[in-house]
Amino acid sequence: MTPVRARLCLPSARSDVPPFMVMDVMSAAARLEQAGRHVVHMEVGQPEAPAPGVALAAARAALGGSGAALGYTESLGMPSLRARIARHYRETYGEEVDPATVLVTTGSSAGFVLAFLAMLEPGDRVALAVPAYPPYRHILTALGCEPVLIRTGPETRFALEPEALLAAHRDKPLKAVLIASPGNPTGTMMTAEALARLVGTAEDAGIAVISDEIYHGLDYAFPATTALSASRKAVVINSFSKYFCMTGWRVGWMVAPEPLVRPMERLHQNLAISVPTLSQVAAEAAFEGRAEMEAVKAGYARNRDILTTGLPACGIDRFLPVDGAFYLYADVSAFTPDSHAFARALLEEAGVAVTPGLDFDPHEGHRWVRFSYARAEADMIEAVARIGRWLKGTG
Numbered sequence: 001m002t003p004v005r006a007r008l009c010l011p012s013a014r015s016d017v018p019p020f021m022v023m024d025v026m027s028a029a030a031r032l033e034q035a036g037r038h039v040v041h042m043e044v045g046q047p048e049a050p051a052p053g054v055a056l057a058a059a060r061a062a063l064g065g066s067g068a069a070l071g072y073t074e075s076l077g078m079p080s081l082r083a084r085i086a087r088h089y090r091e092t093y094g095e096e097v098d099p100a101t102v103l104v105t106t107g108s109s110a111g112f113v114l115a116f117l118a119m120l121e122p123g124d125r126v127a128l129a130v131p132a133y134p135p136y137r138h139i140l141t142a143l144g145c146e147p148v149l150i151r152t153g154p155e156t157r158f159a160l161e162p163e164a165l166l167a168a169h170r171d172k173p174l175k176a177v178l179i180a181s182p183g184n185p186t187g188t189m190m191t192a193e194a195l196a197r198l199v200g201t202a203e204d205a206g207i208a209v210i211s212d213e214i215y216h217g218l219d220y221a222f223p224a225t226t227a228l229s230a231s232r233k234a235v236v237i238n239s240f241s242k243y244f245c246m247t248g249w250r251v252g253w254m255v256a257p258e259p260l261v262r263p264m265e266r267l268h269q270n271l272a273i274s275v276p277t278l279s280q281v282a283a284e285a286a287f288e289g290r291a292e293m294e295a296v297k298a299g300y301a302r303n304r305d306i307l308t309t310g311l312p313a314c315g316i317d318r319f320l321p322v323d324g325a326f327y328l329y330a331d332v333s334a335f336t337p338d339s340h341a342f343a344r345a346l347l348e349e350a351g352v353a354v355t356p357g358l359d360f361d362p363h364e365g366h367r368w369v370r371f372s373y374a375r376a377e378a379d380m381i382e383a384v385a386r387i388g389r390w391l392k393g394t395g
C-alpha cells in the first residue's frame with residue numbers, strides 16, 4: 001500500500017478517548033452468562049424497570065395512528081413537551097421557566113455536546129469534581145477542550161468546594177464548571193446552600209455553570225435543588241433516562257439562558273435535526289406516570305438499605321451514606337491495591353459485576369468500586385450473600 005493510501009483510515013487524535021470501562025465489565029459479564037453462569041448485575045447505571053405505563057401507552061397510540069405524527073419535530077423539541085418540562089420546574093422546584101428556553105435532546109449525553117459546543121472554544125478549561133461520570137472529560141477532550149479535574153474526597157462528601165474551584169481558576173482561567181448533585185459514582189448530594197455558594201462563587205469569578213441534574217427525583221436524604229434556583233445564567237441538563245426509567249428511549253432536555261438557545265438550536269438543526277418523535281411523545285406522557293416511578297424509587301430505597309447494612313457486615317464499610325441516585329461508592333483498598341483486578345475476580349469467582357473506580361477517577365480510582373443498586377431487591381440480597389462468602393474465602 002502506498003503511504004498516502006495507508007493514511008486514509010487513520011483515526012483522528014481527538015478520537016483517542018478512553019473507553020467507558022463499565023461497558024467492558026458488561027461484556028465480561030455477558031461472556032460468563034453465555035457460558036451458563038448466573039451474574040448479579042451491579043455494574044450498569046440503568047434501571048431494570050420499564051418506562052411508565054402511560055409512556056408506553058402513548059407510544060403505542062402514536063404508532064397505531066397514521067404515522068404522520070412521527071416525522072421530524074421542531075429542532076428544539078415538540079412544543080407540548082417543552083411546555084410540560086417547563087411546568088415540571090414550577091411543580092417540582094417552584095421555579096418559573098419559559099418553555100422557549102427548554103431544548104429537547106437525545107438523552108442528556110447530547111445535551112453535553114450541545115452545551116459544550118455552544119459555550120466553549122477549543123482549548124477552554126472546564127472544571128469538574130473527580131470522581132465523576134467519565135464521558136464529561138472524554139467529550140470535552142474530543143471537542144478540544146481541557147477537562148480540569150479537581151480532586152474531591154469523603155471529607156467534602158465528594159462535593160466541589162468554592163475555594164478549590166477558585167484555586168484552579170487562579171492557576172489558569174477556567175471557562176466553565178460542571179457540577180452534578182446527586183453525583184455519579186458517589187451518590188452524594190450538595191445541600192441547597194452549598195450548591196448556591198458554589199454557583200455564586202463560580203459566576204462572580206466569570207466561570208459559567210453547567211449542572212447535570214439527571215439523578216434528580218432519586219433522592220433519599222433531602223430533595224435535590226436545581227441550579228436554576230441559584231442562577232438563571234446556569235445551563236441545566238436533565239434526562240428521562242433515570243427517574244423515568246427510559247434509558248433506551250434517548251430523550252433528555254436542557255434549560256439554557258436565552259442568549260444560548262438560538263446557537264444551540266442552530267447546532268442541533270445541523271447535528272441531529274430533532275430527537276426521535278416517538279420518544280418525545282412517550283416522554284411527555286411519562287410525567288403522568290409519577291406514582292409508578294415513586295414505587296420504583298421506593299424499591300431503590302430498600303436496595304440502598306440492604307447494601308448499607310449488608311456490605312459492612314461483609315467488611316466493606318468505607319463508604320458515605322448514599323443521598324441519591326442509585327450508586328454506592330466504596331473504598332476497597334483494605335482488600336486490594338487494584339480495584340480493577342478486584343472487580344474482575346469478584347465477577348469471575350462470585351458472579352457479581354461491579355465497576356472499578358478507575359472509570360471515574362484516573363488517579364485514585366484503583367482504591368474504589370461502584371455498586372449500582374437499580375435492580376431487583378432479590379438481586380441485592382443475593383449480591384450481599386455472594387460478596388460475603390467470597391470475601392471470607394468460601395465463595
Ligand SMILES: Cc1ncc(COP(=O)(O)O)c(C=O)c1O
Nearest residue numbers: 045107108109133184214239241
Ligand atoms: C451523571 C450522568 N450524566 C449523564 C448520563 C447520560 O445519560 P443519558 O444520555 O441516558 O441521559 C449518565 C448515564 O449514566 C450519568 O450517569
